[in-house]
Amino acid sequence: MAKIKCQVDQCACSVCHVLQRSDWRVLAGDDLAILSSGVAMRHYRAGETIYWMGDANRGIHCVSSGLVGVRKIDAEGNSVLLRLGYPGDTLGYRSFLMGSEHKTSAETLEPTALCHVRPETVAQLLERNPSLGLQFLRRASDELEQAHHAIFQSVTLSNRQRFVHLLLVLARRHGRPRPDGSRTIRLPLSRGDLASMIGTRHETLSRIIGRLEADGVANFSGRLVHVPKLDALAEELEPGMAA
Amino acid sequence: MAKIKCQVDQCACSVCHVLQRSDWRVLAGDDLAILSSGVAMRHYRAGETIYWMGDANRGIHCVSSGLVGVRKIDAEGNSVLLRLGYPGDTLGYRSFLMGSEHKTSAETLEPTALCHVRPETVAQLLERNPSLGLQFLRRASDELEQAHHAIFQSVTLSNRQRFVHLLLVLARRHGRPRPDGSRTIRLPLSRGDLASMIGTRHETLSRIIGRLEADGVANFSGRLVHVPKLDALAEELEPGMAA
């Protein structure tokens, strides 16, 4: 364990396998060296909490491998999964920049490796290289657009349509295409989390899944989904659909 | 008309009455002069469109006075008002930075004055002064947090609670406090737009308003609202409420 941790800790960011997909790709030379010196990688098991909503910010994280869930929870225990963090994604930059506590919680959904960047290092890099800030800005803009899209869909689409949309999104990331054009997806989420992402209860989602199977659009077996025709799914989102 | 327009056009940004509330407050000296030279103010009547969803970005706007609505619309005519733009707010920075078409439409909800900043000017300023990018980043982060909050509430709160929450927000901006502790609000929105902001239909909102009046929490007369006790409104959002 100590050995493994040590090995990855010594990895320089300049040779990171997700560097080109991450916000840090705008850095080079000395900046990359500074980043490396302020970074520590840590391995998480599935289901560990990275930070809690309400915690003070203690730097930002970069997903190296695995999968992270970002969620909001309230006092009654209501939990909504807001987005998923994939390798290359940055976590916690918002509370860092606003100088506020974390407004969301983050937890691992699979065994995950995260690189933690010390706050002083981030501040130093932002000052040295303005393009890093612009890169974060692009990320925030993109997330904002996605959030607006989600709000719009929650008003205009049915639960079934929203779930189909979510399935299509997950199919892109987690789906394995098959020679016959069908697709197999291993869902990284429980029914409860899937339900919260489309804004409904897990019981309702269960029934939606039942109807999807009855209609022959998709087959579910635990977290495994088989979609015979991806097009048939996509058609459910077309405007002017009956039945 | 021409005279008035001319007068405001000549206003330097350095003396702008909303400068200190705007993202441009991080600029000074030469930067402010550059900004001024790339800015043109325009007056809009209520209900005019500033840009359409799908339009190419042609620079960004700064609200000088009045009120702007940012919305998404789809082919079926569904319209959702996503947020309001007040004096000092910046519009269109997202599509500018992402180099994409506008993902939302913007329209005036009241007679409004907007300062348009040419794209080259924005690019030039972003390059000269990194703190402008960071300022935009803070704005985007803030909007993202608001969007996440809205998504969370749409899942966990009832229609009535969401409307009460919206009322409280609008009361802050548009409410006039009275000596006896009550408050009068002139709503800047139609029932349809209010309904879309909480994710429901205008008929449903009408009934919610009816119940609010029956419960003595607020009185509605057209776009005028009278709230006897603001605390009574706020209590509706407390967890563990019955009835």
Added chain:
DNA sequence: CGGGGGTTTGAGTCCGTTCAAAATACGTGG
């Protein structure tokens, strides 16, 4: 083999939607 979390299913109820019509407010032109 016995938990225990996650998932499915069931029945009843409530809330929100839909379609329709009436009532009210608003802007325009006479």
Added chain:
DNA sequence: CCACGTATTTTGAACGGACTCAAACCCCCG
């Protein structure tokens, strides 16, 4: 200033979807 037409808002009744509560089921893991 009033009459008129239009848009917005309110109200009604019926329907349907989603929620709640509850129980049964399943599967994974110790």
